[in-house]
Amino acid sequence: MNVQAFLDTLPYMGLGMLGIFVVTGVIILAMYALNAIFKEKK
Amino acid sequence: MDVLNQMLDVFSNVGNITWQQIVMWVIGAVLIYLAIKKDMEPTLLLPMGFGAILVNLPWSGVVDRYYQKVAGGEILLDPVKGKELFEAGAEGVSYEPGVIDELFGMGIANELFPLLLFVGIGAMIDFGPLLSNPKLMIFGAAAQFGIFMTLSLAALFGFDLKDAASIAIIGAADGPTSIFVANFLQSKYVGAIMVAAYSYMALVPVIQPPVIRLLTTKKERMIRMPYKPAAVSKTTKILFPIVITVITGIVAPRSVALIGFLMFGNLIRECGVLDSLSETAQKVLANLVTLFLGITIATKMQAEQFLSLETLMIIGLGLVAFIFDTAGGVLFAKVINLFAKPGNKLNPMIGAAGISAFPMSARVVHKMGLKEDPQNFLLMHSIGVNVSGQIASVIAGGMILNLIG
Numbered sequence: 001m002n003v004q005a006f007l008d009t010l011p012y013m014g015l016g017m018l019g020i021f022v023v024t025g026v027i028i029l030a031m032y033a034l035n036a037i038f039k040e041k042k
Numbered sequence: 043m044d045v046l047n048q049m050l051d052v053f054s055n056v057g058n059i060t061w062q063q064i065v066m067w068v069i070g071a072v073l074i075y076l077a078i079k080k081d082m083e084p085t086l087l088l089p090m091g092f093g094a095i096l097v098n099l100p101w102s103g104v105v106d107r108y109y110q111k112v113a114g115g116e117i118l119l120d121p122v123k124g125k126e127l128f129e130a131g132a133e134g135v136s137y138e139p140g141v142i143d144e145l146f147g148m149g150i151a152n153e154l155f156p157l158l159l160f161v162g163i164g165a166m167i168d169f170g171p172l173l174s175n176p177k178l179m180i181f182g183a184a185a186q187f188g189i190f191m192t193l194s195l196a197a198l199f200g201f202d203l204k205d206a207a208s209i210a211i212i213g214a215a216d217g218p219t220s221i222f223v224a225n226f227l228q229s230k231y232v233g234a235i236m237v238a239a240y241s242y243m244a245l246v247p248v249i250q251p252p253v254i255r256l257l258t259t260k261k262e263r264m265i266r267m268p269y270k271p272a273a274v275s276k277t278t279k280i281l282f283p284i285v286i287t288v289i290t291g292i293v294a295p296r297s298v299a300l301i302g303f304l305m306f307g308n309l310i311r312e313c314g315v316l317d318s319l320s321e322t323a324q325k326v327l328a329n330l331v332t333l334f335l336g337i338t339i340a341t342k343m344q345a346e347q348f349l350s351l352e353t354l355m356i357i358g359l360g361l362v363a364f365i366f367d368t369a370g371g372v373l374f375a376k377v378i379n380l381f382a383k384p385g386n387k388l389n390p391m392i393g394a395a396g397i398s399a400f401p402m403s404a405r406v407v408h409k410m411g412l413k414e415d416p417q418n419f420l421l422m423h424s425i426g427v428n429v430s431g432q433i434a435s436v437i438a439g440g441m442i443l444n445l446i447g
Contacts, residue, residue, distance in 0.1 A: 038277040
C-alpha cells in the first residue's frame with residue numbers, strides 16, 4: 001500500500017473532474033445556443 | 043526405430059507446453075464460452091478468447107519470436123527479454139515476426155483500430171435525445187468519477203502513475219477509449235485492461251442494479267419523468283459534431299483524434315447525403331475493425347505477461363471503476379434533487395446511465411424504472427444520459443492524457 005502515491009493522485013482527481021465538468025458545461029451551452037439559433041421550422 | 047524417432051520429433055513441441063499456457067487456454071475457453079453461451083460482448087470476447095489460445099501455443103508462430111544462437115543451435119527467448127536484447131543489438135539474437143504482433147503494430151500501437159471503430163460508433167449514435175434536453179449531459183460528466191477514483195486506488199496499490207491511469211480508464215466503459223489511452227501511455231497491462239473493460243461492459247446489467255438500489259430509495263426509483271422532447275433541427279444535428287469536436291479539441295488537444303473520429307462518424311450519419319457511407323461505417327467498417335481488434339489485443343495475453351497478481355488487481359480495480367462511475371452519476375442526480383422544486387425532481391437512476399456502455403446502461407435504468415412502476419418510462423432520458431456518457435468518457439480520456447500523458 002502506497003498511501004503517499006494515493007495522496008499524490010488526488011489533485012489529478014480534482015483537476016480531472018473539474019475539467020470534465022467545465023468542458024461539459026461549455027458543450028451544454030453550445031447545445032442550447034445551437035437549438036436557439038437553428039430552431040426547427042414549423 | 044527411425045520412424046519412431048521421427049514421430050517423437052514431430053511431437054517434441056508437446057514438451058514445451060507450460061502450465062501457464064494451459065491456464066491461458068482455459069481463460070481463452072472461458073471467454074469463448076461467455077461470448078457464445080452468455081452473449082457477453084461476443085464480438086470482442088470471442089476473438090480475444092481464441093487469440094488467447096493462439097498466442098499461448100508453445101513456439102506460437104503468430105507472435106514475434108526472438109532466438110539466441112547457442113552452441114548446437116538456437117534457443118527461443120522470453121518475448122519481453124528477447125525484444126529488449128534484439129533492440130539493444132545483442133549479438134546472436136535474431137527475430138521472426140508474428141502476424142498478430144504485426145497487426146498490433148499496424149493497428150493498435152498507432153491507435154488506428156480504436157479510431158476507425160469510433161467512426162462506426164459515431165455513425166451509430168443518435169444524439170437527438172441529448173440535443174432535445176442538453177442538461178442531461180451533466181450526468182455523463184458526473185459518471186466519470188470512477189475513472190479518477192480508480193486512478194488513486196491503483197496508485198495506492200503500487201501501480202506507477204501511467205499504469206494507474208491506464209487501469210483507471212477502464213471506467214470510461216468504452217473499449218476504444220481504453221485501448222487508445224492505455225496504449226498511448228504505453229501500459230504493459232493493455233491485455234488485462236481490455237479483458238476487464240469488455241467483460242464489465244457486458245456485465246453492466248449485473249453490476250449496476252445493486253449499486254443503484256443501494257444508493258436510492260424505492261420512492262426515488264419511482265419518480266416519474268415525463269418526456270417532452272424539444273424539436274431539434276437538422277442544421278443543429280449537423281453542426282453538433284463539428285462544434286463538439288472544436289470545443290473538446292481546444293480544451294483537451296490529445297483527445298482530438300478520439301472525439302474527432304467519433305464525431306466524424308456522426309457527421310456522416312446526420313448530413314443526409316452520405317447514407318451509404320454511414321451504413322458502411324456502422325456495419326462493414328465497425329465489423330471489420332472489431333474482427334481484428336479482439337484477436338490483435340490477444341498478443342498482450344501471453345502467459346508470461348498476463349498471469350500475474352497485477353492482472354487480478356486490474357480485474358478488481360476495473361470493477362471498482364464501474365461501481366464508482368455508477369455511484370457518481372446517481373449521487374450527482376440526488377444532489378441536484380436537493381435543489382429541485384417538487385414536481386421537477388429527477389429519477390436519480392438516470393445518473394447511472396452516464397457511464398457510457400451504450401446502450402446497455404440506458405436499458406438497465408429503463409428496466410429498473412419499469413420494475414418499480416410499470417408506467418414509468420425512463421428510456422429516452424436514460425438514452426440521452428447514455429450518449430452524453432459516450433462524449434464525457436472521451437473527454438475524460440483526453441483529460442487523463444493531458445494531465446498524465
